Amino acid sequence: MAIKKIGSQTVKFDNPPIINGTSTTVGPKEGEGPLSEYFDVVLKDDLYGEKSWELSESKMLRETVKAAIQNSNKKISDMEYMLSGDLLNQLMSASFAARDLGIPFFGLYGACSTMTESLSLGSMIIDGGYADNLIAVTSSHFSSAERQFRFPLEHGNQRKPTAHWTVTGAGAAVLSSYGNGPIINYVTTGKVVDYGIKDANNMGAAMAPSAADTIVKHFEDTGLSTDYYDLIVTGDLGQIGKEITEELVLDKGYNILNNYNDCGLLIFDNKAQDTHAGGSGCGCSACVFCGYIYKELMKKNLNRVLLISTGALLSVTSTQQGQSIPGIAHAVSIINQGS
Amino acid sequence: MAIKKIGSQTVKFDNPPIINGTSTTVGPKEGEGPLSEYFDVVLKDDLYGEKSWELSESKMLRETVKAAIQNSNKKISDMEYMLSGDLLNQLMSASFAARDLGIPFFGLYGACSTMTESLSLGSMIIDGGYADNLIAVTSSHFSSAERQFRFPLEHGNQRKPTAHWTVTGAGAAVLSSYGNGPIINYVTTGKVVDYGIKDANNMGAAMAPSAADTIVKHFEDTGLSTDYYDLIVTGDLGQIGKEITEELVLDKGYNILNNYNDCGLLIFDNKAQDTHAGGSGCGCSACVFCGYIYKELMKKNLNRVLLISTGALLSVTSTQQGQSIPGIAHAVSIINQGS
Numbered sequence: 102m103a104i105k106k107i108g109s110q111t112v113k114f115d116n117p118p119i120i121n122g123t124s125t126t127v128g129p130k131e132g133e134g135p136l137s138e139y140f141d142v143v144l145k146d147d148l149y150g151e152k153s154w155e156l157s158e159s160k161m162l163r164e165t166v167k168a169a170i171q172n173s174n175k176k177i178s179d180m181e182y183m184l185s186g187d188l189l190n191q192l193m194s195a196s197f198a199a200r201d202l203g204i205p206f207f208g209l210y211g212a213c214s215t216m217t218e219s220l221s222l223g224s225m226i227i228d229g230g231y232a233d234n235l236i237a238v239t240s241s242h243f244s245s246a247e248r249q250f251r252f253p254l255e256h257g258n259q260r261k262p263t264a265h266w267t268v269t270g271a272g273a274a275v276l277s278s279y280g281n282g283p284i285i286n287y288v289t290t291g292k293v294v295d296y297g298i299k300d301a302n303n304m305g306a307a308m309a310p311s312a313a314d315t316i317v318k319h320f321e322d323t324g325l326s327t328d329y330y331d332l333i334v335t336g337d338l339g340q341i342g343k344e345i346t347e348e349l350v351l352d353k354g355y356n357i358l359n360n361y362n363d364c365g366l367l368i369f370d371n372k373a374q375d376t377h378a379g380g381s382g383c384g385c386s387a388c389v390f391c392g393y394i395y396k397e398l399m400k401k402n403l404n405r406v407l408l409i410s411t412g413a414l415l416s417v418t419s420t421q422q423g424q425s426i427p428g429i430a431h432a433v434s435i436i437n438q439g440s
Numbered sequence: 441m442a443i444k445k446i447g448s449q450t451v452k453f454d455n456p457p458i459i460n461g462t463s464t465t466v467g468p469k470e471g472e473g474p475l476s477e478y479f480d481v482v483l484k485d486d487l488y489g490e491k492s493w494e495l496s497e498s499k500m501l502r503e504t505v506k507a508a509i510q511n512s513n514k515k516i517s518d519m520e521y522m523l524s525g526d527l528l529n530q531l532m533s534a535s536f537a538a539r540d541l542g543i544p545f546f547g548l549y550g551a552c553s554t555m556t557e558s559l560s561l562g563s564m565i566i567d568g569g570y571a572d573n574l575i576a577v578t579s580s581h582f583s584s585a586e587r588q589f590r591f592p593l594e595h596g597n598q599r600k601p602t603a604h605w606t607v608t609g610a611g612a613a614v615l616s617s618y619g620n621g622p623i624i625n626y627v628t629t630g631k632v633v634d635y636g637i638k639d640a641n642n643m644g645a646a647m648a649p650s651a652a653d654t655i656v657k658h659f660e661d662t663g664l665s666t667d668y669y670d671l672i673v674t675g676d677l678g679q680i681g682k683e684i685t686e687e688l689v690l691d692k693g694y695n696i697l698n699n700y701n702d703c704g705l706l707i708f709d710n711k712a713q714d715t716h717a718g719g720s721g722c723g724c725s726a727c728v729f730c731g732y733i734y735k736e737l738m739k740k741n742l743n744r745v746l747l748i749s750t751g752a753l754l755s756v757t758s759t760q761q762g763q764s765i766p767g768i769a770h771a772v773s774i775i776n777q778g779s
Contacts, residue, residue: 221546
């Protein structure tokens with residue numbers, strides 16, 4: 102068998118999966134942000150005709166899956182696996198969507214790193230020959246996340262300057278063994294990294310060390326130069342986490358200052374939209390990737406992108422028990438065929 | 441490339457992963473049950489020297505991983521991936537253990553189906569050539585689960601006759617590309633199935649349709665006869681769910697009455713130990729498989745086993761919002777080499 106593992110944490114694909122189509126659904130606030138034109142569906146009301154935010158989030162995820170499958174010229178019955186997760190306790194959004202869709206289901210939880218977790222495992226499933234088509238999808242919802250992790254919205258609490266704004270959105274990508282879209286040529290799987298940050302209102306600082314660890318490992322394992330990529334983009338580190346990551350990566354001898362950005366900074370105009378440190382949530386990197394980045398890849402305005410979704414593995418219980426916030430980040434390299 | 445997918449939901453492995461070693465840790469009540477002699481570590485106190493049940497559960501998971509690696513004559517640094525999940529919100533048990541172990545980590549959530557979810561994805565990773573060694577592990581804890589899903593223990597509430605008893609335990613298995621242990625030759629990935637059960641105190645009935653669906657699909661896809669297996673064993677359906685599953689499978693033309701049992705019925709003496717419908721939790725099928733079944737396979741008292749861990753995809757929020765309880769079940773076929 103060909104050696105597929107390179108270095109200690111990276112896989113190089115012999116039969117790279119093709120991203121044949123994507124779709125995105127976002128909330129009203131995201132629809133007013135700088136990437137508005139890249140999103141397929143912008144909701145007028147974040148309840149989406151449902152009785153609860155959780156059911157709305159699950160509907161977003163489900164409908165986004167259907168749209169991505171349609172955009173790929175496939176049928177739901179073509180999908181051999183659905184790899185999906187979200188931020189809600191016990192994956193309420195993904196589980197109920199998987200029930201309605203009837204696709205064999207692997208539930209994943211990597212906090213806001215779930216988009217690249219699903220793309221990583223999905224790529225192995227396609228490259229390994231276990232499926233010809235599958236769907237990778239995640240979601241988050243500002244109102245369901247606030248209720249679960251923080252305070253009731255009715256409480257109207259003041260948010261810290263270091264706080265993030267959870268993206269209301271779902272992003273889905275169809276991975277196939279054949280087709281003409283961009284390919285996934287490498288995945289680098291992250292370790293859980295914890296620098297001891299305990300401030301649940303400063304997730305950027307908590308996640309930055311794991312992002313830096315995975316980025317450095319990716320370049321060590323592949324031997325690629327950082328300028329191989331047009332864009333290196335983390336999931337939802339925001340302004341504070343981005344600056345820490347740049348420094349930590351530079352300390353290890355890799356300069357990403359010229360081609361690095363963060364999905365949490367791209368999706369909102371933080372000053373005009375009052376989103377403080379930036380966007381966050383599984384839906385943040387999912388929508389920025391499946392919307393903006395995928396469409397720019399298709400237009401050849403981008404040709405090589407390293408996407409590193411970033412997750413903070415805290416829970417209300419772990420915070421209440423005084424634990425620090427571990428982070429995790431998985432990197433996925435997406436390039437245009439022939440680039 | 442060889443065709444690895446057979447039927448619609450099953451994969452047959454060309455390079456089947458070998459289970460080189462396992463380990464289990466259980467709580468005091470499980471240590472008094474019928475399978476006591478099969479568990480490696482029986483805790484005297486379910487706090488395990490920690491300040492909370494959640495930290496105790498995470499320590500169980502971590503220490504069980506270390507023991508399974510030792511039982512496989514490997515080192516922690518040999519493990520290329522850790523596939524793990526648990527029942528706690530945001531996988532507190534698995535995430536904090538992964539932090540301490542430093543193994544590249546994929547977090548999974550399939551409720552009590554997580555053991556076979558981790559074995560399924562782990563098998564694809566080994567068979568596909570992405571790793572030579574990895575660890576699959578899950579846990580649950582009676583006291584952390586009661587607190588999160590039901591009532592404070594101090595409340596002393598009466599339990600319904602249809603209720604299950606969450607197993608306090610962790611089970612870990614090392615999967616490798618070479619070795620002498622039993623192999624995983626097939627995996628059948630489940631769909632989410634929902635018959636509309638809303639009684640969170642009758643999880644067996646909620647999960648049985650998904651178990652039956654996956655069992656029937658396994659035999660349809662593989663063309664195997666039900667008597668190929670010495671033992672067909674579901675995760676935690678308990679007495680009620682087991683009877684429903686037998687009937688549903690028989691309705692589809694497959695008779696499993698002679699070689700079918702349930703981990704939730706094996707782990708406790710339900711009458712003597714007052715565990716009502718039976719054991720449950722991710723740790724139930726994990727400990728019964730990694731303890732009893734694995735050791736009986738090694739002794740050749742069992743040669744071919746179909747393990748179907750079963751999950752109820754409810755959350756406190758979904759129940760409070762009046763939703764029904766979807767179920768999921770993944771099947772893994774484990775056989776002795778040359779059997």
